[in-house]
Amino acid sequence: MTTATASHDDHHHGPEKGLMRWVKTTNHKDIGSLYMWFAFIMLLIGGALAMGIRAELLAPGMQLMEPQFFNSLTTMHGLIMVFGAIMPAFVGLGNWLIPMMVGAPDMALPRMNNWSFWILPFAGGILLSTFFMEGGAPAFGWTFYAPLSTTFAPDSTDFFIFAVHLLGFSSIMGAINIIATVLNMRAPEMKLMDMPLFVWTWLITSFLLIGAMPVLAGAVTMMLTDRNFGTAFFDATGGGDPVMFQHIFWFFGHPEVYIMILPAFGVVSHIIPTFARKPLFGYSSMVYATASIAFLSYIVWAHHMFLTGMPVAGELYFMYATMLIAVPTGVKVFNWISTMWRGSMTFEAPMLWAVSFVFLFTIGGFSGLMLGIAPADIQYHDTYFVVAHFHYVLVTGALWSIIAATFYWLPKWTGKMYNEGLAKVHFWWAIISVNVLFFPQHFLGLAGMPRRIPDYSLQFADFNYISSIGGFAFGASFILLTYIIIDCVRNGKPAEARPWPSAKGLEWTLEPKAQYHSFNTPPSRKLIEQESQNS
Amino acid sequence: MKRLTTLLSVLVATMSTSVFAEYGLNMTEGVTEISKNIYDLHMMVFWVCVAIAVVVFSAMLYSMFAHRKSKGAVAAQFHESTTAELAWTIIPVIILVLMAIPATKVLIDLEDTSKAEMTVKITGHQWKWQYDYPEEGISFISNLAQDSKDAIRGTDEDRKKAGNDNYLLDVDNRLVLPSGKPIRFLITASDVIHNWWVPDFGVKQDANPGFINDAWVEIPVGNEGTYRGQCAELCGKDHGFMPIVVDVVTQAEYDKWVSEQQAAAKAAADSANKTWSKDELMAQGKSVYNTNCAGCHKVDGTGMPPVFPAMVGSPVANGEAADHIGLVLHGKGAMPAFKMLGDSDLAAVITYERNAFGNTGSVVQPSDVKSAR
Amino acid sequence: MSEQEYYVPHGTYWPIIGSIGVSTLFVGFANQMHGVEWGASVMALGLAITVFMMFGWFGQVVNESTNGMYNKQVDRSFRWGMSWFIFSEVMFFAAFFGALFYARALSVPWLGGADNNIFTPDLWNAFSASWHQMAFLAPGTELQSGTTMSFPAVPEGLTIENATPADVVDPWGLPALNTALLLASGVTLTYAHHALRAGHRNQIIGWLVATIALGVAFLGFQIMEYSHAYADGLKMTTGIYGSTFYMLTGFHGFHVTVGAIMLTVILYRVQKGHFDADNHFGFEGVAWYWHFVDVVWLGLFVFVYWL
Numbered sequence A: 001m002t003t004a005t006a007s008h009d010d011h012h013h014g015p016e017k018g019l020m021r022w023v024k025t026t027n028h029k030d031i032g033s034l035y036m037w038f039a040f041i042m043l044l045i046g047g048a049l050a051m052g053i054r055a056e057l058l059a060p061g062m063q064l065m066e067p068q069f070f071n072s073l074t075t076m077h078g079l080i081m082v083f084g085a086i087m088p089a090f091v092g093l094g095n096w097l098i099p100m101m102v103g104a105p106d107m108a109l110p111r112m113n114n115w116s117f118w119i120l121p122f123a124g125g126i127l128l129s130t131f132f133m134e135g136g137a138p139a140f141g142w143t144f145y146a147p148l149s150t151t152f153a154p155d156s157t158d159f160f161i162f163a164v165h166l167l168g169f170s171s172i173m174g175a176i177n178i179i180a181t182v183l184n185m186r187a188p189e190m191k192l193m194d195m196p197l198f199v200w201t202w203l204i205t206s207f208l209l210i211g212a213m214p215v216l217a218g219a220v221t222m223m224l225t226d227r228n229f230g231t232a233f234f235d236a237t238g239g240g241d242p243v244m245f246q247h248i249f250w251f252f253g254h255p256e257v258y259i260m261i262l263p264a265f266g267v268v269s270h271i272i273p274t275f276a277r278k279p280l281f282g283y284s285s286m287v288y289a290t291a292s293i294a295f296l297s298y299i300v301w302a303h304h305m306f307l308t309g310m311p312v313a314g315e316l317y318f319m320y321a322t323m324l325i326a327v328p329t330g331v332k333v334f335n336w337i338s339t340m341w342r343g344s345m346t347f348e349a350p351m352l353w354a355v356s357f358v359f360l361f362t363i364g365g366f367s368g369l370m371l372g373i374a375p376a377d378i379q380y381h382d383t384y385f386v387v388a389h390f391h392y393v394l395v396t397g398a399l400w401s402i403i404a405a406t407f408y409w410l411p412k413w414t415g416k417m418y419n420e421g422l423a424k425v426h427f428w429w430a431i432i433s434v435n436v437l438f439f440p441q442h443f444l445g446l447a448g449m450p451r452r453i454p455d456y457s458l459q460f461a462d463f464n465y466i467s468s469i470g471g472f473a474f475g476a477s478f479i480l481l482t483y484i485i486i487d488c489v490r491n492g493k494p495a496e497a498r499p500w501p502s503a504k505g506l507e508w509t510l511e512p513k514a515q516y517h518s519f520n521t522p523p524s525r526k527l528i529e530q531e532s533q534n535s
Numbered sequence B: 001m002k003r004l005t006t007l008l009s010v011l012v013a014t015m016s017t018s019v020f021a022e023y024g025l026n027m028t029e030g031v032t033e034i035s036k037n038i039y040d041l042h043m044m045v046f047w048v049c050v051a052i053a054v055v056v057f058s059a060m061l062y063s064m065f066a067h068r069k070s071k072g073a074v075a076a077q078f079h080e081s082t083t084a085e086l087a088w089t090i091i092p093v094i095i096l097v098l099m100a101i102p103a104t105k106v107l108i109d110l111e112d113t114s115k116a117e118m119t120v121k122i123t124g125h126q127w128k129w130q131y132d133y134p135e136e137g138i139s140f141i142s143n144l145a146q147d148s149k150d151a152i153r154g155t156d157e158d159r160k161k162a163g164n165d166n167y168l169l170d171v172d173n174r175l176v177l178p179s180g181k182p183i184r185f186l187i188t189a190s191d192v193i194h195n196w197w198v199p200d201f202g203v204k205q206d207a208n209p210g211f212i213n214d215a216w217v218e219i220p221v222g223n224e225g226t227y228r229g230q231c232a233e234l235c236g237k238d239h240g241f242m243p244i245v246v247d248v249v250t251q252a253e254y255d256k257w258v259s260e261q262q263a264a265a266k267a268a269a270d271s272a273n274k275t276w277s278k279d280e281l282m283a284q285g286k287s288v289y290n291t292n293c294a295g296c297h298k299v300d301g302t303g304m305p306p307v308f309p310a311m312v313g314s315p316v317a318n319g320e321a322a323d324h325i326g327l328v329l330h331g332k333g334a335m336p337a338f339k340m341l342g343d344s345d346l347a348a349v350i351t352y353e354r355n356a357f358g359n360t361g362s363v364v365q366p367s368d369v370k371s372a373r
Numbered sequence C: 001m002s003e004q005e006y007y008v009p010h011g012t013y014w015p016i017i018g019s020i021g022v023s024t025l026f027v028g029f030a031n032q033m034h035g036v037e038w039g040a041s042v043m044a045l046g047l048a049i050t051v052f053m054m055f056g057w058f059g060q061v062v063n064e065s066t067n068g069m070y071n072k073q074v075d076r077s078f079r080w081g082m083s084w085f086i087f088s089e090v091m092f093f094a095a096f097f098g099a100l101f102y103a104r105a106l107s108v109p110w111l112g113g114a115d116n117n118i119f120t121p122d123l124w125n126a127f128s129a130s131w132h133q134m135a136f137l138a139p140g141t142e143l144q145s146g147t148t149m150s151f152p153a154v155p156e157g158l159t160i161e162n163a164t165p166a167d168v169v170d171p172w173g174l175p176a177l178n179t180a181l182l183l184a185s186g187v188t189l190t191y192a193h194h195a196l197r198a199g200h201r202n203q204i205i206g207w208l209v210a211t212i213a214l215g216v217a218f219l220g221f222q223i224m225e226y227s228h229a230y231a232d233g234l235k236m237t238t239g240i241y242g243s244t245f246y247m248l249t250g251f252h253g254f255h256v257t258v259g260a261i262m263l264t265v266i267l268y269r270v271q272k273g274h275f276d277a278d279n280h281f282g283f284e285g286v287a288w289y290w291h292f293v294d295v296v297w298l299g300l301f302v303f304v305y306w307l
């Protein structure tokens, strides 16, 4: 108990044995793996709920469920995907990669790291258990607008509130840990402008998390007291305002969507140079663009609220600020393309995912820009056009980058190679089906189909049918993905330490399967310069 | 098979205008100046995005084809260019400014309701719309039409027939508006947030409980007809089932409609003064119940416990009439207030609840309701 | 330990115990609010587990620290951790301050017809907008839209026109005194810090005891003030002013309580001789926290009581 375990004597003791290893672990790789598996399971659960949504929407009429249950599906799908799948997956990637990338032995606060993870299954469990409660699971959308979520919500809402508290707590601890790791555990010879972009984007994301998650905690706390202790925050009869809820929620919610995309930008900024065999174009402008996006994300929140009856001046301001985000995001897109320009490209699985990320995310960004035009948002708001927008940025953006990252770093995590042929089949399967799934939703939205409805008029039938078929096909692609990953872990061929010859980064200087504690002695200046993206 | 052909024809003929119209691939142009401005704005931004996409994606695609290792491409090593960075910062800013100018104009125009010559107040309730014409003294509730309701769990055939191809987009009482007149909408809600949206008018506005938002519309003469829309803010269980139907008529027809409505309102007020028989009340009550109450308490009165209590054996329905009247008039928790219904309708529905479903309560007369208000 | 070696702790059970504790606490609390009999006892159990975890976890950290297992780098990690934790707390309070400002500057005037809400007052019978007394309608007053007013009337003897904040709580009475107490406690704590740097054990203890005493006095007065306010009719349930008032001061009071407990632990550790002139992160972390609580109070005093 009292013997110090300095990193230098770690090769004497590897991980503990048995199940308790995972419960007690303070190792960033173990915790990273826990996060990734948790996220993957939640992705399957959230996806299964989405399959429920698509099945009910396959044809007009109510076939499978009660409308209230449909709303629960939509709500829980959104919540589980955002808080259970995408965010934990990125924290998992951060855990795995950041210490390796900055030349550190482990995370700065390893015991707290364990706690950030081990809150999640409890929070997720509480959230999922609401399905089995009297009155059903929360059914007010992942944005839980008051008063539908206060006066008019089932009892299970209080459990949902506490689950959100726990999730927020976990995210804040995770973010603090990453900040401390990047700022304090970085190899002494590594300057800030030597840091790989994934580290930069995560550092900036951490500030978004610490700024935004506590505000969410405040919002749900006010909901809790409005529901149970008679306060009037969101109730006009006591001088409050339901729209105030939306302001507080979106002050969190908008930074939240960038929390889900900035690390994705980081991932792509690693993969494209590797497979273009060319240094990343515009390293420093990438860093500044990321920071600008993060800053702007705090001052545009009310573009989700153009129809709440804000004064015109407010609408104009939020429209202008929102449009501005296109500029730094554009810088990133242009930099990626310049990186590919006159490179020497090959298209292994990670590159396929990264390149298609650039395409599809940009399409999602364009529809975002259209939504940002306040008067036009009158026709788009709360239609499937919005649904199409955010699935393009979230599924073919955030999720795409997570899959790309998984293929890219899987050799480093497992010491083995995945099956490239199968991975290519999976890619084409997924990219075709995902577009069949989400592209028609643009048309549905423009034609006037509101979101969050369990049934629709006949004019929307054809595109919904196409979308659902695409959805089932896309869903089934995850079966193959699961197989590819398990197959890699169990039967993969041994990988080299640097399986992508032109890849840069300190992580590739480690053993093929990265050792339990990454860097026992900090890397030298020379090594850092060699492996820097900013060369 | 039919669907497959549809899919193919859509894919093959995406650009032909007939397909645009048939399948609704694009935003409606609508009939008002505002909706047309919005449409123009939408198309402008859309084409700008397409143009940028063409430039950006062709550069990318070209690079992906030409600069491949398998084609023997050798990687260049450049990785910086301040000129390029400046260019692709400044050019987008200019494009954005050019987009913002017309957007600002349209926005300011559509928020200015001062020109309005008449007012309609719209109140969202779970899950129906209430329309009041304060100046004309008209007030009524608009529910999803019964044949659509029946078709929800019916067959495809039922859905085709419902509302003449307007399944789920048809109501019992339509909003009637005159053409050629600027109209102000005052939009609010009694319970949760709803959103009143008619795409063809370019009007979509949140209905916030406790606050009144306004919007306006002027339907140019010559565009008389029926326009449809839906609630566009998640408002609970039946959010998908609270459509909006507006009949736009000429001023003359509108005036006629107004006087008819006023006469009917007077007749209803008179009938509230007479004493009804139990059978009359039960018959009337059944239809009021099925349109207004069955959404939560179910047609057979079994409710959806624990949130929506059953009427069968309900202590309220079998208890004091005064409590029952009070509860329905003023609501309680998630049970909405129904004082916007007329005295006779309320008397009828309360009597119905007290005597149907095996309940044994007293008969309530319109005069009882009136004095309880 | 030397600068090059980094302490990576062994596996630990404390986090999972913490998760179990906190989840039990929340599940109990939710059930308690829904009137389930066992709710309260489960809540108490959860709290007990959580407290046990905190003692155990912090105890272990203290142990390791006093055994010299941490180096400067670990110390810096703790510092980064603590400062960003405090920043997250700032943002938590910001949500409630945001609600206060929003209600005061926007929603209440809008209910009274300001800005683009000229029509809103049509919904309300007998309404006039004013801050501080948010309970302006009699209970049961009905909105024209059909919603029923659920918040009680203004305190007796007050009308909307003559009501001022001073009728509920006079800022220059207890709140001013409390401001003075907290500010003084910040000073005494700084003296304690100086004494620690200089290595005067008895002085540290004296100043720390003074700080804790000031904090406890603050809490005592706060309770007194609550009972006054409550008797005067300012309740959590009397509308938005009461809501923001009790949420902000309540969460603040909770933080003072936690801070005072942490100071007490520090006092104990000082007596045990855990800190020396260079090595006292535990002390400084708590001191930062205390100053943060102090600053929040200043915001409260200005925006909740005074203006």
Ligand code: HEA
Pocket (backbone or CB within 6 Å): A143, A257, A258, A260, A261, A303, A304, A322, A323, A325, A326, A327, A329, A330, A331, A333, A361, A362, A363, A364, A365, A366, A367, A368, A369, A370, A371, A372, A373, A377, A380, A381, A382, A386, A389, A390, A393, A394, A397, A398, B049, B052, B056, B092, B093, B095, B096
């Ligand atoms: C990862 C998540 C993510 C990301 C990155 C974005 C990115 C953007 N989003 Fe999106 N958004 C969501 C997730 C995301 N969004 C979600 C989940 C919702 C719905 C929430 C809900 O209601 O449930 C939503 C909703 C939403 C709305 C509200 C719609 C409504 O409800 O009515 C708006 C409105 O302004 C908006 C705008 C934008 C904009 C302007 C961007 C920009 O950042 C996009 C910038 C990118 C580009 C523009 C493309 C690349 C740029 C170039 C190639 C440069 C040149 C381009 C030009 C000069 C035009 N989003």
Ligand code: HEA
Pocket (backbone or CB within 6 Å): A043, A044, A045, A046, A047, A048, A050, A051, A053, A054, A074, A075, A077, A078, A079, A081, A082, A086, A140, A141, A142, A143, A387, A391, A394, A395, A399, A437, A451, A452, A453, A471, A472, A474, A475, A476, A478, A479
């Ligand atoms: C954050 C990420 C994220 C991700 C990854 C997804 C993924 C998917 N989402 Fe989305 N979605 C949201 C975030 C996300 N979503 C949000 C925030 C909302 C808004 C919620 C709200 O309105 O409040 C939303 C809403 C939303 C709607 C609108 C609902 C409504 O308005 O009523 C729809 C409808 O089609 C939908 C569909 C899908 C589908 C088909 C997928 C697919 O990509 C899922 C694919 C994955 C799987 C299918 C799982 C894996 C496979 C198996 C388990 C095995 C095989 C299973 C079968 C084939 C049955 N989602």
Ligand code: CUA
Pocket (backbone or CB within 6 Å): B124, B125, B127, B193, B194, B195, B231, B232, B233, B234, B235, B236, B238, B239, B240, B242
């Ligand atoms: Cu009313 Cu949705």
Ligand SMILES: [Cu+2]
Pocket (backbone or CB within 6 Å): A253, A254, A257, A301, A303, A304
């Ligand atoms: Cu946003």
